[in-house]
Amino acid sequence: MARYGMVIDTHRCVGCHSCVISCFMENSVPEGYKRDWIVEVVSGEFPNFRSEIRSERCNHCDNPPCVFVCPCGASYVEEGTGTVLVHNEKCTGCKACIAACPYDARFINPAGFADKCTFCDHRVKDGLLPGCATTCPTKAINFGDLDQPGSHLHKLMHDRSVKSLKPSAGTGPNVYYLL
Amino acid sequence: MTNGINRRQFIRLAGFGAAGAGLAYSGLNPWGLSAHADLTHTGSGVREIPTFCELCFWKCGVIAKVKDGRIIKLEGHPGHPLSNGRLCPRGNGGTGLTYDKDRLRQPLIRAKKRGEDVFREVTWDDALDHIAEKMIYIRDEWSADCFALFNHGYGATFIKHLIKAYGSHSIAAPSYAQCRGPREVGFDLTFGEEVLSPERTDIVNTRMLVLIGSHLGENMHNTQVQEFADAISNGAKLVVVDPRHSVAAGKADWYLPIKPATDIALLLAWMNVIINEDLYDKEYVDKYTVGFEQLVQHVKSYSPEKVWTITGIKPELIRRTAREMGHQKPAVLIHPGRHVTWYGDDTQRSRAIAILNALLGSWGRKGGFFYPGELDVPKPETPPYPKPSFDRVDLQIKNYPLAYNTLASGLCDATFPAPQTNCQLKAWFVYGTNLVHSLPKPQQTMEAMQHLKFLVVSDVLPMEIVGWADVVLPDATYLERYDDLHVGRFREPFVALRQPVIEPMYDTRPPWWVAKELAKRLNLDSYFPWDNIEQYLDNRLATVGLKLSDLKRDGVKVFPRQPLYFEDGIQPEFFTNSGKIELYSSSLAAHGYDPIPVYTEHGEPPQGYYRLLFGRAPVHTFGRTTNNPVLNRVIDSNEVWVNRRVAEEWSLENGGDVILKNQDGVESSPVRIKVTERIRSDCVYMVHGFGHKAKRLTNKKGANDSDLITRYNTDPIMGGTGMNVNFVTFVT
Numbered sequence: 001m002a003r004y005g006m007v008i009d010t011h012r013c014v015g016c017h018s019c020v021i022s023c024f025m026e027n028s029v030p031e032g033y034k035r036d037w038i039v040e041v042v043s044g045e046f047p048n049f050r051s052e053i054r055s056e057r058c059n060h061c062d063n064p065p066c067v068f069v070c071p072c073g074a075s076y077v078e079e080g081t082g083t084v085l086v087h088n089e090k091c092t093g094c095k096a097c098i099a100a101c102p103y104d105a106r107f108i109n110p111a112g113f114a115d116k117c118t119f120c121d122h123r124v125k126d127g128l129l130p131g132c133a134t135t136c137p138t139k140a141i142n143f144g145d146l147d148q149p150g151s152h153l154h155k156l157m158h159d160r161s162v163k164s165l166k167p168s169a170g171t172g173p174n175v176y177y178l179l
Numbered sequence: 180m181t182n183g184i185n186r187r188q189f190i191r192l193a194g195f196g197a198a199g200a201g202l203a204y205s206g207l208n209p210w211g212l213s214a215h216a217d218l219t220h221t222g223s224g225v226r227e228i229p230t231f232c233e234l235c236f237w238k239c240g241v242i243a244k245v246k247d248g249r250i251i252k253l254e255g256h257p258g259h260p261l262s263n264g265r266l267c268p269r270g271n272g273g274t275g276l277t278y279d280k281d282r283l284r285q286p287l288i289r290a291k292k293r294g295e296d297v298f299r300e301v302t303w304d305d306a307l308d309h310i311a312e313k314m315i316y317i318r319d320e321w322s323a324d325c326f327a328l329f330n331h332g333y334g335a336t337f338i339k340h341l342i343k344a345y346g347s348h349s350i351a352a353p354s355y356a357q358c359r360g361p362r363e364v365g366f367d368l369t370f371g372e373e374v375l376s377p378e379r380t381d382i383v384n385t386r387m388l389v390l391i392g393s394h395l396g397e398n399m400h401n402t403q404v405q406e407f408a409d410a411i412s413n414g415a416k417l418v419v420v421d422p423r424h425s426v427a428a429g430k431a432d433w434y435l436p437i438k439p440a441t442d443i444a445l446l447l448a449w450m451n452v453i454i455n456e457d458l459y460d461k462e463y464v465d466k467y468t469v470g471f472e473q474l475v476q477h478v479k480s481y482s483p484e485k486v487w488t489i490t491g492i493k494p495e496l497i498r499r500t501a502r503e504m505g506h507q508k509p510a511v512l513i514h515p516g517r518h519v520t521w522y523g524d525d526t527q528r529s530r531a532i533a534i535l536n537a538l539l540g541s542w543g544r545k546g547g548f549f550y551p552g553e554l555d556v557p558k559p560e561t562p563p564y565p566k567p568s569f570d571r572v573d574l575q576i577k578n579y580p581l582a583y584n585t586l587a588s589g590l591c592d593a594t595f596p597a598p599q600t601n602c603q604l605k606a607w608f609v610y611g612t613n614l615v616h617s618l619p620k621p622q623q624t625m626e627a628m629q630h631l632k633f634l635v636v637s638d639v640l641p642m643e644i645v646g647w648a649d650v651v652l653p654d655a656t657y658l659e660r661y662d663d664l665h666v667g668r669f670r671e672p673f674v675a676l677r678q679p680v681i682e683p684m685y686d687t688r689p690p691w692w693v694a695k696e697l698a699k700r701l702n703l704d705s706y707f708p709w710d711n712i713e714q715y716l717d718n719r720l721a722t723v724g725l726k727l728s729d730l731k732r733d734g735v736k737v738f739p740r741q742p743l744y745f746e747d748g749i750q751p752e753f754f755t756n757s758g759k760i761e762l763y764s765s766s767l768a769a770h771g772y773d774p775i776p777v778y779t780e781h782g783e784p785p786q787g788y789y790r791l792l793f794g795r796a797p798v799h800t801f802g803r804t805t806n807n808p809v810l811n812r813v814i815d816s817n818e819v820w821v822n823r824r825v826a827e828e829w830s831l832e833n834g835g836d837v838i839l840k841n842q843d844g845v846e847s848s849p850v851r852i853k854v855t856e857r858i859r860s861d862c863v864y865m866v867h868g869f870g871h872k873a874k875r876l877t878n879k880k881g882a883n884d885s886d887l888i889t890r891y892n893t894d895p896i897m898g899g900t901g902m903n904v905n906f907v908t909f910v911t
Contacts (some may be wrong), residue, residue: 012411016399017797021813022252022271025251025252034812046424049434051424051426139408
């Protein structure tokens with residue numbers, strides 16, 4: 001079994017938004033919405049700052065509250081990949097998942113279903129990397145199987161300090177940030 | 180392997196997801212990379228067509244995915260040395276240009292007074308006949324040189340050829356005197372060669388990168404940013420000198436928040452430390468340079484203590500960073516920047532950067548500046564261009580002895596009647612540059628246009644300049660046309676093809692066709708000895724043993740790498756007066772300029788005013804893209820960065836709007852306020868290119884910094900227009 005995840009290097013990322021715009025195109029994201037987005041956090045006082053830039057998206061959690069709260073079984077964890085997905089046709093657009101997600105990763109597609117990052121499962125099934133990881137000019141976005149021992153993701157995380165977002169929410173996020 | 184995921188790993192990984200996933204890779208694409216499907220893949224009705232980008236001027240390789248005649252996605256070409264399979268945000272959003280509903284759709288001829296922006300639609304024949312008639316009239320009545328071409332972008336290649344064939348040499352792009360010209364002159368005076376574009380900076384191999392005002396990461400020249408990230412991962416030391424805490428500054432080991440307009444003093448202080456502490460590359464300096472003794476004397480007075488009082492950078496920080504340069508040499512890159520027309524002494528600042536690089540021995544060395552590959556792909560032979568009747572129309576009002584390229588600002592000046600003008604410009608052809616935004620003093624540009632007998636504008640969008648035209652030619656976008664081959668010089672030389680991935684929309688035409696059609700009407704057919712562009716391209720490619728069909732399939736052909744550095748076989752040769760690297764410039768001395776750069780004070784902002792600085796957002800290429808509906812989903816407006824204490828003084832609230840007023844009383848449109856610690860209190864900052872006013876453009880958000888640039892300092896050496904000399908206050 002695989003557990004797909006991302007390891008995103010905040011040192012390499014410049015916050016250029018290539019990931020965001022390629023995602024618009026790859027996934028026909030409706031106007032006014034984003035499946036991934038950039039967060040820039042700068043702290044400190046002139047001229048001594050700390051800055052961190054992150055490309056954020058659905059964390060494809062191990063314990064996904066969005067899936068637990070879904071009343072109609074539309075949100076699910078894909079067998080064999082751990083990817084959190086939505087059966088569009090089953091979704092009623094009730095927004096319970098949106099309220100449950102601590103990362104604000106979901107939105108209601110104007111076509112009437114909950115929408116979010118899929119790790120580009122359609123590409124991955126074709127042997128391609130997700131669109132954002134493919135285009136990222138700084139190669140900040142690394143995608144792969146977190147359960148594969150000795151993988152490049154493990155190596156990256158072994159060599160650097162790592163964090164995930166809101167670990168205290170207990171969701172078990174699968175997107176990690178290298179600091 | 181790229182992205183840390185290699186092909187073998189990935190197949191194994193993907194094998195869990197779907198049966199047969201490995202099949203997608205059974206046919207390796209020509210580059211053997213994993214992130215892309217085979218280019219010939221036609222499953223699901225998607226065609227993948229290679230071409231190269233024009234959202235900026237870097238010319239990255241692109242793979243366009245086309246389904247049912249519509250472009251659904253653009254990806255980086257994996258085999259193209261400038262994209263390496265990746266695109267910047269603008270490249271990703273390139274379809275936003277082609278499918279912009281505001282596009283010019285048909286040729287237009289002015290129906291009312293010039294500048295009133297009222298037109299009637301005409302046929303291409305009407306438009307071209309009219310232009311040809313005016314071109315003949317102007318040549319007969321005055322001189323072909325009185326017909327100027329302003330251009331920007333690769334589409335202009337054949338238009339430039341046409342204008343030269345017609346007999347005019349009054350051809351300029353604002354990318355010279357308004358952008359990187361001083362850098363090229365400064366480096367040429369020092370090393371006898373220019374920096375070029377793409378820059379010959381060996382960022383990926385550097386051990387120390389020094390950025391002076393250069394905001395890589397916000398300035399998204401793809402390959403440079405790719406290498407910038409690699410350099411950071413490799414542990415290269417990073418120094419960022421900028422009055423604003425840029426994205427790059429956020430990654431720096433040392434951030435030097437310099438007082439604007441004092442960079443030359445800092446550069447001289449670094450030289451002072453490096454020489455005093457014997458940190459320079461002695462062997463290199465002895466072997467390749469002249470003027471070291473004069474330089475030693477010259478920098479003596481620029482002690483870190485003295486320069487602290489000028490720049491605000493503490494002496495220990497100046498020393499610490501200088502010592503690190505000495506320690507890491509020769510793999511140290513003092514980056515020459517790109518948009519360098521700041522204060523009017525920009526050639527001298529570029530010289531100072533070049534000299535510091537020379538002291539560290541980084542020119543021609545790994546991790547410094549490499550020698551780009553050479554490739555000759557001859558064009559078909561055509562008759563020689565007619566000799567100009569006037570020498571350098573752009574230098575009539577004022578001569579700049581080392582202006583190697585034509586000055587766009589000089590051509591604008593030569594459009595006004597003046598006693599010393601022998602060839603007052605009578606007509607302009609403007610291709611792909613919105614001069615009202617790209618030249619300083621927009622009011623002056625508009626006045627100049629009122630003096631013209633004739634003005635043609637070719638563009639994709641109804642920019643401000645279009646409203647002033649007599650004839651408007653709707654350009655096909657880069658995704659709809661062939662252009663000339665791009666013969667690229669990077670680490671490897673390469674030749675790349677731009678080809679239409681869809682048919683031109685509306686009644687638009689590619690510029691090669693426009694040029695050839697005009698040539699026909701001007702009896703200049705002999706300059707276009709081909710029936711159609713495909714024949715031209717095929718013939719030209721044949722000179723290097725290629726066929727058009729090869730490039731239509733592959734998009735690019737990369738030629739073998741040649742030696743890049745002195746250490747791998749480049750024979751050092753410097754095309755300067757002395758044949759050596761000139762720390763002391765004999766050429767500048769001969770022309771009466773400082774042979775070694777001198778720091779001179781620039782005016783301070785008056786009480787209550789702040790120096791206006793401008794730069795770029797990663798998602799936009801100045802005003803060219805600020806109407807792009809795809810890119811505007813991310814950033815559709817600019818904001819003015821104001822230091823927190825200044826904001827408190829003026830009671831400015833973060834997120835509120837404010838009108839800026841410059842020293843000449845010119846006011847901006849309202850612009851959103853960004854209250855931040857990340858900028859000094861003596862300046863404000865805006866992203867350039869927003870605040871359009873053209874009536875047929877949808878996005879008019881933000882403020883136009885160009886409106887506020889009513890003054891500039893001209894570089895006495897090469898005529899560049901230093902634009903960071905305007906001061907603004909807040910209208911409350």
